[in-house]
Amino acid sequence: DTGVSQNPRHKITKRGQNVxxxxxxxxxxNRLYWYRQTLGQGPEFLTYFQNxxxxxxxxxxxxxxxxxxxxxxxxxxxxxxxxxxxSAMYLCASSSRDNVNEKLFFxxxxxxxxx
Amino acid sequence: QKEVEQDPGPLSVPEGAIVSLNxxxxxxxxxxxxxxxxxxxxxxxxxxxxxxxxxKEDGRFTAQVDKSSKYxxxxxxxxxxxxxxxxxxxxxxxxxxxxxxxxxxGTRLQVQP
Numbered sequence: 001d002t003g004v005s006q007n008p009r010h011k012i013t014k015r016g017q018n019v020x021x022x023x024x025x026x027x028x029x030n031r032l033y034w035y036r037q038t039l040g041q042g043p044e045f046l047t048y049f050q051n052x053x054x055x056x057x058x059x060x061x062x063x064x065x066x067x068x069x070x071x072x073x074x075x076x077x078x079x080x081x082x083x084x085x086x087s088a089m090y091l092c093a094s095s096s097r098d099n100v101n102e103k104l105f106f107x108x109x110x111x112x113x114x115x
Numbered sequence: 116q117k118e119v120e121q122d123p124g125p126l127s128v129p130e131g132a133i134v135s136l137n138x139x140x141x142x143x144x145x146x147x148x149x150x151x152x153x154x155x156x157x158x159x160x161x162x163x164x165x166x167x168x169x170x171k172e173d174g175r176f177t178a179q180v181d182k183s184s185k186y187x188x189x190x191x192x193x194x195x196x197x198x199x200x201x202x203x204x205x206x207x208x209x210x211x212x213x214x215x216x217x218x219x220x221g222t223r224l225q226v227q228p
Contacts, residue, residue, distance in 0.1 A: 004158070031214070040123065042203050042218030043159065056214060091158050103149075104216065106158030 004107035006092050012113045013082055020078045021110045025094030032075050033104060034067055035091040036060065043091055049075060082114045118142050121204055121219030130228050134191040138204035138219045141185065145206040145217075148180050150189045153201045153221065162202075163189065194226045 005024040013019050025032050030051050035043035046065070048056040051072035061067075064082075069075040079086055089111050093104040121138045128134055136150075147166055151159035163178040165171045165187075171178045177190040187206075191198055201221040207214070 033215070040220065042119075042121075042205070042220050043216075044218070045215035048214055058215070093158075103161055103164060105161070106151075108156070108158045111156075 004092055004094055004105055006090075006107035006110050008110055009108065010111045010113075012115065014115050015082055015084060017082055018078065018080045019082060019112065020076055021090055021092075021112075023075045023077070023092030023107060025074070025092070026096075026105055029094035029096045029105070030072065031095045032069055033093040033095075034075070034077050035093065035106075037089040037091055037109070038087075046077075079112075082112075084114045087112055087114045116141065117220075118217050119204060119206060119219040122222055123220055125223040125225055127225045127227060128194055130194060130196060130226055132194050132226070134194050134198070134224060134226075136189040136191075136202050136204075136222050136224070138187050139185055140187075140206060140217075142206075142208065142217075143182075143185070144208040144211050146210060147207045148178070148187050149205040149207075149216070150176075150178055151203040151205060151218075153203060155200075159203055194224075196226045196228045199224055199226050 007022045032049045034046040037043040045058050047067050049069040064080045067077045089109040091109045093106045119140045149164040150162045153159045165180050168180050168182045175192045179188040201223045203221045204219040205216040
């Protein structure tokens with residue numbers, strides 16, 4: 001068990017480009033979350049999967065954002081037509097099915113900079 | 116007004132001091148309360164969690180929840196320079212159907228050797 005893995009660690013892109021991030025959760029965890037964190041703020045919830053089903057989405061998740069978890073294992077988060085306001089740390093977290101109290105285990109995040 | 120309020124600090128203390136970190140919240144539906152520690156350029160790491168009101172102790176860390184006052188605290192005894200990090204409180208209300216955690220903005224702690 002190597003924990004939650006996120007790639008890439010850093011991404012620099014130009015405004016208007018598309019970017020995709022990947023998250024590999026802890027292997028036995030069936031729940032996967034995406035959060036976004038800006039400097040000086042706590043993480044803000046974006047979306048949540050249980051297995052391959054996307055069960056909850058935040059109003060923060062505009063139509064330029066899409067997340068998938070096709071086989072209930074790894075997940076991808078894509079941002080289309082990036083804007084400077086998308087610059088943030090994108091965090092992935094996972095938890096297990098027996099975890100009613102939401103003990104989330106976070107990855108180290110992908111730091112996105114939109115120029 | 117944010118659902119969860121947390122003083123951003125920074126809080127600077129000498130090594131060995133007792134540290135008190137606090138959050139207030141407005142949503143009475145919150146049932147689970149957590150404290151995460153986040154080092155620079157890392158993801159948050161779960162330190163403590165409690166359900167409803169009461170105290171929980173784990174080593175040098177004690178978490179307190181007072182639901183009547185909508186106030187939670189984390190105490191760190193015998194603070195060490197390695198405790199220097201940002202501390203985030205987080206809360207959830209799964210009985211409302213929402214699994215998302217709501218985080219405070221974090222308090223930056225610096226423990227001086």
